[in-house]
Amino acid sequence: MNEDSRYEAVRSRDARFDGAFFFAVSTTGIYCRPSCPATTPRRRNVAFFPTAAAAQGSGFRACRRCRPDAVPGSAEWNARADVVGRAMRLISEGVVDREGVAGLAARLGYSARQVQRQLNAELGAGPVALARAQRAHTARVLLQTTALQAAEIAFAAGFASVRQFNDTIKEIYALTPSELRAARPGKGTRFGPVAPPSTPGVLPLRLAFRGPYAARQLFDHLQRRAVTGIEEVSGEPGARTYRRTLRLPHGAGIAEVDEAAGDGWLDCRLHLSELRDLTTASQRVRRLFDLDADPYAVAERLRADDVLARLVDRHPGLRSPGAPAPDELAVRAVLGQQVSVAAGRTLGGALVAAYGESLPEPAGALTHLFPRPDDLAQAALTELGMPESRRATLRTLSTALVDGTVVLDAGADRDETERALLGLRGIGPWTAGYIRMRALGDPDVLLTGDVAVLAGMRRAGAPTAGLRERANAWRPWRSYAMHHFWNAPVTEPAGPRPTTTESTGP
Incomplete structure (x- = not known):
């Protein structure tokens, strides 16, 4: 995308690009997600940023109406295998909070100076700023969903001191922690609240995703593989709850996720022995449920194949499950x-x-x-x-x-x-x-010898000869193509593929 196409996405309030980029308005000092419902600003007053941290570093505060810090993550970081993509995945795991920039660099095999330079050059923000933006989001979630004291929230979110916590919240949200807690969104807002207030010991989250979400197929996948003692799936299809234990950096946890998806989010509840593990736990659940995927980009590429096009239209938003551990x-x-x-x-x-x-x-x-x-x-x-x-x-x-x-x-x-x-x-x-x-979490894996994939291809009417060459056209989303074949129905109707109302973007 260029800046003109980004502005078109903002003008049309296109939620497909929430998390892919952010825009800021010079006349208000506010940055937003592309789908913000506020009046579209004039083009000359708009600047674009690849991350919330970059917008914050340029002096903009988060919009209170669209909550740009609560968007899905960019699918780009899962697709990219370079040092920037790897760094973004580690930062989301909380590595900078636990090990500092030196620890991040050591994991990447680069010097701290090289990592800093590459992130600044491409994203307009270094690892400390990116981690700071994530800490602020974690703090806001705790402020608006728990009754914890501000000091407890500061250290649970990863801040080094209460003063640093207070200064950061005021800078990013233009509110004190007390004012931010009092401004918890109500149920009637377009994006809904972060989550209803929690009961003691339970942290409720609403985990955002973009586009359609094939929850039934993902919960079927998890239910068939649930290991006794660490996982369970209860309820009837359409209203199931997946529960599992988590081994986290500072303690143990239990995650519960409901199948019934809201308007762009899954309801999740975390039970943590250490609140410091909130960021890591939520990111691991996001990876398991593939919540940062871009189903529009996947569908656009896979629909170029006539057989896959029918499967994509049958299960829009099919995800490729990751792993919490x-x-x-x-x-x-x-x-x-x-x-x-x-x-x-x-x-x-x-x-x-x-x-x-x-x-x-x-x-x-x-x-x-x-x-x-x-x-x-x-x-x-x-x-x-x-x-x-x-x-x-x-x-x-x-x-x-x-x-x-x-x-x-x-x-x-x-x-x-x-x-x-x-x-x-x-x-x-x-x-x-x-x-x-x-x-x-590689979205571009092809298991050419997988018996179930080959069987799914035959059911769907796709030739299995020359699979590797045929699959080159599916890059970089071959993992999703495999999941479509795994989910192929026993009989796939022939003839023209069904029409779809999904758009493939500006």
Whole structure:
């Protein structure tokens, strides 16, 4: 996009671009999301920014009407594999708050000065400013959904002092923390409140997404794979709730997400033993539910294929689920080798029962945290009904995760990680690719040998010969193409594809 097309998106209040860029108005000193319902400013008074932090760094405060800090994240950071994309994923995980800029740079394999320079050059804001914007958003959520004291919120959001917290809130929102709490949006606003006020011990969130959202298919996916002890799905289709335990940097947590989607958000409730884990927990849930995806860009590319076009129109907004814990996903991928989904789920339950860490108090069917790689690296694993060769693969993988041979954090280099995985005995292309797709959130993975993908292609009437060459036209969204084939109906009607009212953008 150029500045003219961005302005057209602002004029049409196009929510498809919320989070992809922000605009600020020089005459008011306010920055907004593209879909802000306020009167469209004159073009000469508008400036555009790639991030909220860049707008804040230029002296603009957040609009109280459209709440630009509550938009979905940009899908660009998931698609990009360069240092800027990797840095953005790590910053969203809270790495700068926990480890500083030096820790971020060390994870990326660059000097702190190089990281600072690249982020400033491309985004107009460095890692400290980007992390500061995220802390401010976390603080606003806590101010407007809990009864916590301001000092508790300051440290839970990651601020170093109450004074820093007060100054930042006033600078970004032009309100004191007390005034911001009193200004909690009501239910009648266009974007809805952040979430209803919480009960003690529960943090309610509304997790934003853009475009259509195929919630039923994603909840079906999670329900079929829910591992006893760490996950459960309750309720009837259309009104289900997914619950799972989370191992977080400072403690344990439980996330609950409702299937019934609001107008652009999923309702989520977090139970955290440490409030400092709020940012990390919410980002991990976002990755699991693929809430930062751009379904418009995916649909535009995949609809160029006649067979995929029918599947895209059948399930608009189909997501590619990620993982709330990359190490866990890698272990579960090995458990699922050469067995059915149901058998892999059974093996996962046995592993959790034998080696998982018990919660201090069970929460319904949730009783454990998934085992750490350290717990499995030297374990006999005889409790699992699987061949010794696969048990040996689990131990080899766990050892590689412990000693750093394989790195699966949010900023990992995907190519390097896949090569490291393929270097482990017992890890083949399917397992390495599946881990890359889900644990590392890569939207452009193609599992050419996946039996279910090939079966879905045949059901949909797509030729399976020359798949790799055919799939080049689906880049950079091949992971989504696979999910469409996995969800292909038993019989796909022939003939012209159905019409759709979705637009592909300005």
